Amino acid sequence: MLQAISKDGKRVTLAMLPRSTLLQLRNSSTPFYCPVCKQKVIMKIGNKVIPHFAHQRKEECPSSEAGEGLYHEEGKLLLYQWLRRQGLNVQLEMYIPDIKQRPDLLLHFPDRKIAIEFQCSKIPKDEINARTEGYLQMGIVPFWILGLTRMRQLSPYVWKIDAFTRQLIHQYTPASPLTITYFCPLKKQFLQIHYLTFSQMNRAIGKMERIPLEYGRFRDLFSVPLFPKESFLQVWYKEKLRFRTKRRENLYGNELIWRQWLYSQGVYLEQLPSIVHLPVRSQFLLKVSPWNWQSRLYFKVLEKCQVGNSFSLRQCERILRPYFYSADTFPLISKKDNPIEQYLRYWEKLHIVEKRSPEIYVKLKEIPLYTTLEEAIQGDRMLIKKLIRLQLT
Structure with missing residues (x-):
């Protein structure tokens, strides 16, 4: 996890602290606690991974999930920082006790909440549906973003879409085309495929658009490029x-x-x-x-x-x-x-x-x-x- 709670109740994100502060915290044996189960967690501040917290015994926490590795953690942090720079009200790894789910990011708008899931590993279809339905029951809009490592492009306008990926295709409004969103923390850009139309069970036509993190805004993820019928x-x-x-x-x-x-x-x-x-x-x-x-x-x-x-x-x-x-x-x-x-x-x-x-x-x-x-x-x-x-x- 990227965040934990200090003994005075403040949320701490290790990855956003300078190295000197991290070492100071570790040397002082400052205690930190899981925001969900309140059990003590330990700091992980090695040189090869993003600084983060970890449970000593994961099975004790109701929100514990299999980690997706460095790629996932980097992407989650980059998205969090990107949304904050836009002045948006966003929470990192906020646990929702009513449904026992912890989205990677939770966005608050005056008229709605959006739960962002950055999914880099393959998970069962039933788990996708259960998590999606959980958010919908709470009146929260689910927004799934795939890691770019899951994209399989066959030609400029054709992609391989397996059963797992098919479950994460969105249609934002009844008038919108079918869309799937990918994010690459290494290249710091979104890639979206719009107008997805299946030509066979695992193969689909679509129009791709790149949105660099440096220039893109959150609202840009919901705009649609032209794809002429011809x-x-x-x-x-x-x-x-x-x-x-x-x-x-x-x-x-x-x-x-x-x-x-x-x-x-x-x-x-x-x-x-x-x-x-x-x-x-x-x-x-x-x-x-x-x-x-x-x-x-x-x-x-x-x-x-x-x-x-x-x-x-x-x-x-x-x-x-x-x-x-x-x-x-x-x-x-x-x-x-x-x-x-x-x-x-x-x-x-x-x-x-x-x-x-x-x-x-x-x-x-x-x-x-x-x-x-x-x-x-x-x-x-x-x-x-x-x-x-x-x-x-």
Whole structure:
């Protein structure tokens, strides 16, 4: 821990004291106590780590947590100092007894409190949700920041997003794009990925922005750069081309089940129409990749429906119900749109169907399968160009 309480009740942060004072405190055997359990703690002021306090027996403290190392401690301290320089009311490692949680930083504003968690190590999904729900129960806004060591960039606009990282994606307001925030204490900068849209289960498109600690303000973390729809769709086309042409070996899980189901329809991946594997902002709500559930709607709904006949949104939802996460899986995302409705909007704008009511769609035309890979790639290219003209994402 970075802070402890002196015998006269004052909070002391060792890392903010000069070396001479630290040595003086150690030599005088001045006692310090944990702010939570009130047990005596010891000073750690070696040359290789940030000066800090430590329990002699961690299991005695209800707030004791596995440490995340020097990287985490440096980052937490830098963020604390950065917020203080802006004149913000911020507390370091403030324990909240009602929920038995101690955020790295607690920000106080006139109309709200924000708990900042700087997370550098992987922790169980249930722990993330429990800590997030704890803050929400207290009316505190949770704000998770990942250590930059957890970022996995695959190309300028594509990132690997594992199940752990997916849980820490934020949407600050219903109108905001999906965003994840990283911080690097070594480079002293934030990196944010905005407009996150999953092209498969562990792969997402987004627009990155760097915010140097020296020039950035706290409010800058909630501003959003432009990501033109044309640029986004051009990146998606590359992802779609990868989907068409990448060799798939050692398939397992949902991907193997889907491939076997596709073969049972007498269809190869190369034959799928271009309306399969389109970007849907709320893709994160599904346990399978876009091509999986979108192809199921194509074969089980669109292909079986005769031109002029209708189908319902509820019918589509029944087919895909097993593939959805529960509604409370992503508490950091403020608006959870229906991905099926978002996908059917493509069908509507491409004049494949006509929406007659909030629930009912009428089929207007057939969408055939492709016969060759070259034909499919050309069709994908033409569809992306059409979506760009229509400004659809």
